[in-house]
Amino acid sequence: xxxxxxSPPDLILxxxxxxxxxxxxxxxxxxxxxFHQNPWGQLINLFYIPSGTKQNxxxxxxxxxxxxxxxxxxxxxxxxxxxxxxxxxxxxxNKFYFGSGTKxxxxx
Amino acid sequence: SQTIHQWPATLVQPVGSPLxxxxxxxxxxxxxxxxxxxxxxxxxxxxxxxxxxxxxxxEVPQNLSASRPQxxxxxxxxxxxxxxxxxxxxxxxxxxxxxxxxFGPGTRLTVL
Numbered sequence: 001x002x003x004x005x006x007s008p009p010d011l012i013l014x015x016x017x018x019x020x021x022x023x024x025x026x027x028x029x030x031x032x033x034x035f036h037q038n039p040w041g042q043l044i045n046l047f048y049i050p051s052g053t054k055q056n057x058x059x060x061x062x063x064x065x066x067x068x069x070x071x072x073x074x075x076x077x078x079x080x081x082x083x084x085x086x087x088x089x090x091x092x093x094n095k096f097y098f099g100s101g102t103k104x105x106x107x108x
Numbered sequence: 109s110q111t112i113h114q115w116p117a118t119l120v121q122p123v124g125s126p127l128x129x130x131x132x133x134x135x136x137x138x139x140x141x142x143x144x145x146x147x148x149x150x151x152x153x154x155x156x157x158x159x160x161x162x163x164x165x166x167e168v169p170q171n172l173s174a175s176r177p178q179x180x181x182x183x184x185x186x187x188x189x190x191x192x193x194x195x196x197x198x199x200x201x202x203x204x205x206x207x208x209x210x211f212g213p214g215t216r217l218t219v220l
Contacts (some may be wrong), residue, residue: 098151
């Protein structure tokens with residue numbers, strides 16, 4: 001199957017700082033999603049972004065499918081941004097693969 | 109709007125006992141449905157997906173099985189649980205031809 005690598009694995013930020021999370025994938029994909037998993041385990045959809053750039057408030061994402069990576073930008077981080085961020089790709093029909101996640105801790 | 113439900117939220121079961129986890133989706137029809145497992149501190153692993161009633165595809169050989177008796181109902185089962193079946197089980201759905209996934213709240217299963 002396809003390999004999905006996320007970096008960094010852990011990230012500690014002071015409130016108000018900016019950060020960039022990266023997702024690399026080893027083969028062509030049909031779509032890509034970013035999720036935020038809150039402390040209760042709920043996966044929250046952030047972006048559905050097979051290619052291009054999208055923005056939603058303080059968050060934005062860019063996927064360069066030809067170079068097999070995606071970036072998630074978090075600006076002016078808040079303590080509520082803490083949690084684990086996952087990148088997931090679909091390669092083939094209904095074949096979904098998740099990265100191991102980036103664990104973010106935003107300190108007040 | 110669409111909602112996805114899972115129950116129970118938590119479950120503690122002895123080794124060798126049966127398992128049945130249920131997932132239902134509201135507000136949509138003909139969805140793709142998925143079961144994932146997440147081990148502690150890890151990413152999600154796709155276990156099963158279904159594109160229609162009675163149609164199940166297994167991604168990982170294991171002690172579990174899945175069924176889809178109704179269009180918006182997806183069930184994860186086991187006849188005899190193993191210790192290694194412990195984990196966080198998540199159900200997801202996507203529109204039939206638009207593969208953006210939406211997840212339920214999950215079930216935390218502990219096998220003792």
